[in-house]
Amino acid sequence: MEKEKSLTELEEIVELSYLYDFYGALLKENHRLIFEDYVLNDLSLGEIAREWQITRQGVYDIVRRCRLRLKEYEEKLQLVHKFQLTKEKLQRIEKIAGESEDEKSAGAIQKLAEEIYDMI
Secondary structure, three states, X not given: XXXXXXXXXXXXXXXXXXXXXXXXXXXXXXXXXXXXXXXXXXXXXXXXXXXXXXXXXXXHHHHHHHHHHHHHHHHHHOHHHHHHHHHHHHHHHXXXXXXXXXXXXXXXXXXXXXXXXXXX
């Protein structure tokens, strides 16, 4: 029977997915593919080890190094943090526009918010 992932494990996966989206292209290709298999494709260390013909420890080391590198990139560049702040501010703008009694202005604000969403 497969063990269910705890909330903290799921939160870690979500965080790593965001980091990967922003910084994954900076990883070595084979490390990127192994990291994808582990985090995005939810393969086990053993499955990845068989596929890549390396040890489970080798897979673990690659995933750990990728995790550290991605977190270092975020610590220095803060792109994920800025992205999340931008999304929160856009949601506030949409809420304010939705509560506005001036439908024309509210529509224009809503349209701009949608355009910004598309850009990020």
